[in-house]
Amino acid sequence: MPTDMHPPVAAYVFDAYGTLLDVHSATARHTARLGGEAAAFSQTWRTKQLEYSWVSSLMQRYRDFWSLTEDALDFAMARHGIADRALRADLLSAYERLDAYPEVHATLVALRAGGMRTAILSNGSPAMLDSAVRAAGLADLLDATISVDPLRVFKPDPRVYALVGRQLGVADDAVSFQSSNAWDIAGADAFGFRTVWVNRTQQPPEYPAAARARVVADLRALVDGAGIR
Numbered sequence: 343m344p345t346d347m348h349p350p351v352a353a354y355v356f357d358a359y360g361t362l363l364d365v366h367s368a369t370a371r372h373t374a375r376l377g378g379e380a381a382a383f384s385q386t387w388r389t390k391q392l393e394y395s396w397v398s399s400l401m402q403r404y405r406d407f408w409s410l411t412e413d414a415l416d417f418a419m420a421r422h423g424i425a426d427r428a429l430r431a432d433l434l435s436a437y438e439r440l441d442a443y444p445e446v447h448a449t450l451v452a453l454r455a456g457g458m459r460t461a462i463l464s465n466g467s468p469a470m471l472d473s474a475v476r477a478a479g480l481a482d483l484l485d486a487t488i489s490v491d492p493l494r495v496f497k498p499d500p501r502v503y504a505l506v507g508r509q510l511g512v513a514d515d516a517v518s519f520q521s522s523n524a525w526d527i528a529g530a531d532a533f534g535f536r537t538v539w540v541n542r543t544q545q546p547p548e549y550p551a552a553a554r555a556r557v558v559a560d561l562r563a564l565v566d567g568a569g570i571r
Contacts, residue, residue, distance in 0.1 A: 390414035439477035498529025
């Protein structure tokens, strides 16, 4: 019997990029070509990718996440003084096949063995999510991969989180939402999800919602032996 007045969790829903998939693995494959700029370059690329999604939503001028990923890469290359077009193509190809974090596969297997439904809710376009999920070997471990694309707006717009209930048929407060992004946790908390902040890099809390979220170092914390937490 739940002790927090919530119904039992019916579905575990995950952000994709940065939560299940390591966004920095694309640049990690080309560290030698990027040299000493590799880590800073990757952070610039990621920061601009997210910034462009928020600005796109605020301006109500939607362009899909792949287009924004390309634009962010172009900015990062210009910012770091890299003009290698072949490297650009290779980085984009690598982004379509990002590595899953080491614990992801086993966590999803355990959740599903415990009778839980699992899904992705992501800013990614359907095509890029399909490619990434298949490349990471996660396709058979998810009940749904939900993209913002039909809405033409990005997280943390509340309409995005509403897609989960419509697609999975579960109550909002029966959803456990996992993200490595504090701003995404804030959006999901405001919408009414139960939230788990996957704080892999030990960042300080940024939003009041972070104080309400369960904070974990990685996704292994979702499963406790053979049980589900």
